[in-house]
Amino acid sequence: MANIQAVIITIGDELLIGQTIDTNSAWIAQRLNEQGIDVVRRVAVGDTRDAILTAMDEEWLKASLIILTGGLGPTSDDITKPLLCEYFGGTLKVDERVLEHLKDIFSKRNRPVLERNLKQAEVPDNCKVLFNLMGTAPGMWFVKNGKIVISLPGVPNEMKHIMQEEALPRLKETFKSDLIIHRNIFTAGEGESNIAEKIQDIEAILPAHIKLAFLPDGGFVRLRLTGRGVDLKSLTSELETHQKAIADRLGKIVVSLEDHPIEQILGESARKNGLTIGLAESCTGGYIGHYVTQVAGASAYFMGSIVSYDNKVKEQVLAVKPETLSTYGAVSEETVREMVTGALRVLNVDYALAVSGVLGPDGGTDRVKVGTVWMAVANKQETITKEFRFYYDRERNKEMAAKNGMLFLWKFMNGKL
């Protein structure tokens, strides 16, 4: 059976002038995928009548499901609701439950309900209201000629809430589709082309219903196998056979077979072994600590980070010697070695990582070029240092330093250095 095809339309001028980055679409695509619904296109258009109508007409022909986000706010640049109402031939009418909820929100926040807020309680009489517990703009579910159109607010937590509580369960009931399953091989240390070369014979014999994709990201390459079928058990077993074959071939560059980010892989490793970890960050400014604490429950193993951006903090908090800094500089093997020792002691942890580098655009010298990052990992017995070099802009260098730092610590903790 063919998969259900979906299109996501995002509405809002802010997406077209680049003031907002669209994170909603990726989240929606993941959720639909889990239910065996393929997103075949994503389209972003501005807050104008013509643009929205053109998108509706064109995408209508390409999918059985259209999900629209945005354009449902209380201000005059938000025109999606009356437009959809008209498109499907309905009339706007006040929904009492939405109205009560709206008044309730404003009274809890001690704010007066304005006329334009009350308008948010008006919904087309030809749609099913998808109740929005998290905000004032309700979602809408239209059906026409067997196709479904869902309209959701653009605010991420409101969109997610309505999807999870209202739209997804309803979609599951409505569509019975092919299964789609993914299996991942998360690697570090080799480029996309080399990996592709190494496994080309395995890739060549994959059956038509299994696809392999390469997803490079900051020094890591994620290989994703996607299988389609009807029988969960046989499809899973088939995918895992290919996953294992690829992982065996790639050997030590394989970090994980789960689709987890490195901060989670690191966290699981610490938790499983009952170890505590801490950081001494200079150029990353707290970014590694941020990543590590993105994992819910990180407090079980993460003690903290000394963000010693200024050399005085390296000296006073981490006890880096002033002579080390003056002789070798802040970005040096000697400095990160003392930083990691300081972190182990000050944070009283089993394992620590220290990072100091020049991310750019300024601050490079002949001796220490922009993109140079020194790192040290240590436990009570041993310290290992390594020099990294990144070739990108400030932001990407920071990202690379953070991710490679976590990988470096993970490898050390797992005897892989």
Added chain:
Amino acid sequence: MANIQAVIITIGDELLIGQTIDTNSAWIAQRLNEQGIDVVRRVAVGDTRDAILTAMDEEWLKASLIILTGGLGPTSDDITKPLLCEYFGGTLKVDERVLEHLKDIFSKRNRPVLERNLKQAEVPDNCKVLFNLMGTAPGMWFVKNGKIVISLPGVPNEMKHIMQEEALPRLKETFKSDLIIHRNIFTAGEGESNIAEKIQDIEAILPAHIKLAFLPDGGFVRLRLTGRGVDLKSLTSELETHQKAIADRLGKIVVSLEDHPIEQILGESARKNGLTIGLAESCTGGYIGHYVTQVAGASAYFMGSIVSYDNKVKEQVLAVKPETLSTYGAVSEETVREMVTGALRVLNVDYALAVSGVLGPDGGTDRVKVGTVWMAVANKQETITKEFRFYYDRERNKEMAAKNGMLFLWKFMNGKL
């Protein structure tokens, strides 16, 4: 004169299954906007022949400029180059300059050049090559019937490099378009609807060539005026008159008239006044330090952050009293007061911010509900504390805490509390 209309097409299955968030499009849209080119649509499609050809055919009718990103890598899921070559009726031929550059990259990285890498030096003979100094996949510039199609790699730093060095200067020469200018009013402390209500008479009299948009983001609302015209001086003056009228009406909720993020506004304030700042972070895990150091040159005023995720670190590094933690808990006015005092002393700074909260999903109690974040700001003379409450998921609560923390410190430094 009408503006040039552009469409961005992004190619890659990873965008449709939600494994990658598209940040390229926002960046491209901003750059085109600065040159008076309107992005009217953005379309994302998968790595299949049909999907790419359909998108090309449809978007061709809607714009004078099409920018494609992605699908140029060395692996077999990257099919854009041969497809465009065929679309425009050309033949693939080796480009000697690209070939030399490619061999050079591999020799510098001590990696063998594989057959599939050599293929990257082949370009359609009917396009202008946009040289890619940062990577192996060259960009391409096609012209047909007065319309322009630009194909770029999806790797962000390579795409940015080619746009800046090759594509944008060429576009400037090719198109002479209307001016587009933006002016911003960056506010904090009131919702979109209240702001809209307060300025509705000003909005009502805006001329047709000036548009006002509301861009809410994490407790902030950015108002953006967009003007189109031909004369820079008169358009600027007209926009700034409306900007001033709105800012005057909104009064104290206005934080800035620049389109700068809060970390930059905070940094400018510290730099201008010759002040140093430091942080004591608990729940934000280093995220505020990350933001503060996103600003190039932050080392002039940012000393560091003590990320005291565990209570032991609060005690041992920041000298928070064990009794304070046991009596009032880590998320309390008393604790953040001692944390900020500790940060002032340990980091030896003029101004400090301390943050401790429960971001969820777990860790809430009857007394301290999920979403509660206590903050303290201090200088040597004074400490001010404030309780914040956020109502979202872990990620968004962290984002809100970080941004509101920087705003709280900025207000304190500028006598606005």
